[in-house]
Amino acid sequence: MENITRRRFIDQSTKLLAFIPLVNVIACISDNDSVLSPEDSLKKLIFIIGPWTIEDKPIAEDFAKRFLKTAHIDQYLPNSEKLVQGLAKQFSNETLAIKDIDLKKLSESEQKLLIDLSQQIHSFLEVRFYISNEPLSGECQGDPKWHTQIPKKI
Amino acid sequence: MNQEIKTDYCIVGGGIAGIILASKLAASGKKIVILDQGPRFTEQDRAEMLVKSREQLNDYADYNDNVDPEIITPLSSASAEGQIVEWTNYRLFGIGGTALHFEGIMMRPVENDMKVKTLYGYGRDWPITYSELEPWLLKAENEVGVSGNDDNPYASFRSGTYPMQGHQFSYFDSEIFGPALKKLGITGHSCPRSINSVPYKGRSGCQACRACKFCPSGARYSPDRVHVPFLDKQANVSILENLSVRKLETNSKGDKIIAAHAVHIKDRSPVTILAQNFIVAMGGVETPRMLLLSADNGIHKEGLGNMGGQLGVGFNDHDTPYITFDVGQPVGSRLGFETMVSEHFRKHSNRAEQPTFTMFASPAMDWFPVGNEATTWSIQENILSLKNLTDRIPNMATLSIMTETEGKGFLELDKSKLDHFGSPVAKVTMKLTDWDRRAQTKLSELAPELAEAMLAKKVSEVTPPGYGLGYHPSGATAMANNPEEGVCDENLKVYGLNNLYLVSNSVFPHMGSNPPTLTIIALALRLAAHFEGKK
Numbered sequence: 001m002e003n004i005t006r007r008r009f010i011d012q013s014t015k016l017l018a019f020i021p022l023v024n025v026i027a028c029i030s031d032n033d034s035v036l037s038p039e040d041s042l043k044k045l046i047f048i049i050g051p052w053t054i055e056d057k058p059i060a061e062d063f064a065k066r067f068l069k070t071a072h073i074d075q076y077l078p079n080s081e082k083l084v085q086g087l088a089k090q091f092s093n094e095t096l097a098i099k100d101i102d103l104k105k106l107s108e109s110e111q112k113l114l115i116d117l118s119q120q121i122h123s124f125l126e127v128r129f130y131i132s133n134e135p136l137s138g139e140c141q142g143d144p145k146w147h148t149q150i151p152k153k154i
Numbered sequence: 155m156n157q158e159i160k161t162d163y164c165i166v167g168g169g170i171a172g173i174i175l176a177s178k179l180a181a182s183g184k185k186i187v188i189l190d191q192g193p194r195f196t197e198q199d200r201a202e203m204l205v206k207s208r209e210q211l212n213d214y215a216d217y218n219d220n221v222d223p224e225i226i227t228p229l230s231s232a233s234a235e236g237q238i239v240e241w242t243n244y245r246l247f248g249i250g251g252t253a254l255h256f257e258g259i260m261m262r263p264v265e266n267d268m269k270v271k272t273l274y275g276y277g278r279d280w281p282i283t284y285s286e287l288e289p290w291l292l293k294a295e296n297e298v299g300v301s302g303n304d305d306n307p308y309a310s311f312r313s314g315t316y317p318m319q320g321h322q323f324s325y326f327d328s329e330i331f332g333p334a335l336k337k338l339g340i341t342g343h344s345c346p347r348s349i350n351s352v353p354y355k356g357r358s359g360c361q362a363c364r365a366c367k368f369c370p371s372g373a374r375y376s377p378d379r380v381h382v383p384f385l386d387k388q389a390n391v392s393i394l395e396n397l398s399v400r401k402l403e404t405n406s407k408g409d410k411i412i413a414a415h416a417v418h419i420k421d422r423s424p425v426t427i428l429a430q431n432f433i434v435a436m437g438g439v440e441t442p443r444m445l446l447l448s449a450d451n452g453i454h455k456e457g458l459g460n461m462g463g464q465l466g467v468g469f470n471d472h473d474t475p476y477i478t479f480d481v482g483q484p485v486g487s488r489l490g491f492e493t494m495v496s497e498h499f500r501k502h503s504n505r506a507e508q509p510t511f512t513m514f515a516s517p518a519m520d521w522f523p524v525g526n527e528a529t530t531w532s533i534q535e536n537i538l539s540l541k542n543l544t545d546r547i548p549n550m551a552t553l554s555i556m557t558e559t560e561g562k563g564f565l566e567l568d569k570s571k572l573d574h575f576g577s578p579v580a581k582v583t584m585k586l587t588d589w590d591r592r593a594q595t596k597l598s599e600l601a602p603e604l605a606e607a608m609l610a611k612k613v614s615e616v617t618p619p620g621y622g623l624g625y626h627p628s629g630a631t632a633m634a635n636n637p638e639e640g641v642c643d644e645n646l647k648v649y650g651l652n653n654l655y656l657v658s659n660s661v662f663p664h665m666g667s668n669p670p671t672l673t674i675i676a677l678a679l680r681l682a683a684h685f686e687g688k689k
Contacts, residue, residue, distance in 0.1 A: 118525070122524070122528050122543065128550075137207075140361035141361060141362035144362060147486065
């Protein structure tokens, strides 16, 4: 009988990804991910790796939607399902969120895919600005001294 | 049917050099025609590019994304010891040229950059001195509006102040980078830029939009926002876009250009331009290419002004390696560009042994993919810590250097590769010498020292390992005292031709470790004065 945890409940409800409101927590995965398409698997990977909090799930979804339309996905799509399944093995149903990923439990190609995707995502200005609580590029601040301010603790 | 245009000045190339030259000549009342094979870009284009960059997650969205590179920007085959240098990546064809999307860095050369052969035994000397160029550099700063402070202890003399104050140092510069430099005996100072720190000549001061390529506020100088609107109002000036000049025709004696032959991009219908004077202002690659494509059967059979075999020789560019730091604390916000730089190693380098370079540092600049290092550094004992990664990103900063290179490159026609109109594209062979590479060695030595001074947690290796980005191609039609050493004289007139002039970075005999734009503008202003007998 299926052990329905809160995590699984959310996961099944969204059919996409469950965000768990822990401090600095981003995403979680389930063991029924085999039903996901390559696109949904890649979305899930983006959510897992990316920095978005549960409150900002719409932002994450918007980002993933646009990412899936770029040429970057060509290298990730073919193996995204396998990687999500590989990651699922690392986390029991009691594991609510991913903070650390044990690369040893992934194949060499899966490790490379995961690292490449992380490097790709965290190189986007939009993602870096999100993490740093900085407004989007192109949004004028109207304050030519704003760059002189002591940074707030992130 | 062949369209014929008669004019006094025919300026081939609508980039910053041609546009500013025309602006200064306009008051003479003489007829001026400016031709460019690219289109005009509008404010609407800018707005759409900004939207597109977000919608398509493309941090590198640019003006020429929608034009066919095979037609508008013919591909040059370029190699640097087996590695491809993407020349088409940064140069921009169209009214306004590359200055439509440039970073607005307006550094001057230093005095010794102009006599490297005499002083250090490499490169080529300029036929004019820094003292002769300096008044034009000052005029250029005022022409485009340069913000800067007189705080650079490494600069050569200047005869006047900047037209406006420099941008205030960022938190990172004043609290982290500047103090670290000071520990190493290096002074950080303001970076002169054609980005307004305060409102200037009807344009806004910087609004911290952090999308400088598009500059939504208009604070950054762009020819299409300043000089092109002025020219559009002049009855004696015509700007013709989407018109590609294919060849300059010499007279039977070979001492004069009698026509420029062009075609409309859209339908290839021919246009002949007859003029008293022709000025080629097509940038560092297309200017020498045009002279090569215009070879005749007489004394210019190897290309215009090439009787000394110097056309294409001394092709040069900057090398721009960089390193990444995890500073260990938040580095703060930014304006979209560096507010502090250091020209320390332009003055304190033994130039016989090592190139000069300028240092730029910034919190995670737009064009450096810091996600690579941030991810790699967040892997410990085969565990990728996503929390560590997220915590680390706000602490990332990059340091890039712009290095002088010796100028051993060569530009020629690639007859195996033709453009849309059947003409050979430019083939560039870059040669970084052992001397060139010593700047990177120095950066490798400097990186851990600077990291320690910043109390940084991590510092990367030097990236990329040795090749330029194609930002500042120069030197292939150099100014010189005689045709055995260059292609044009000190007044930019091509040797052997009485009415052909050049103005672009291709005329630099040598390029120091500063971006070339201010010097290009200065040469354009100086050429205008030459035409008017005011120099």
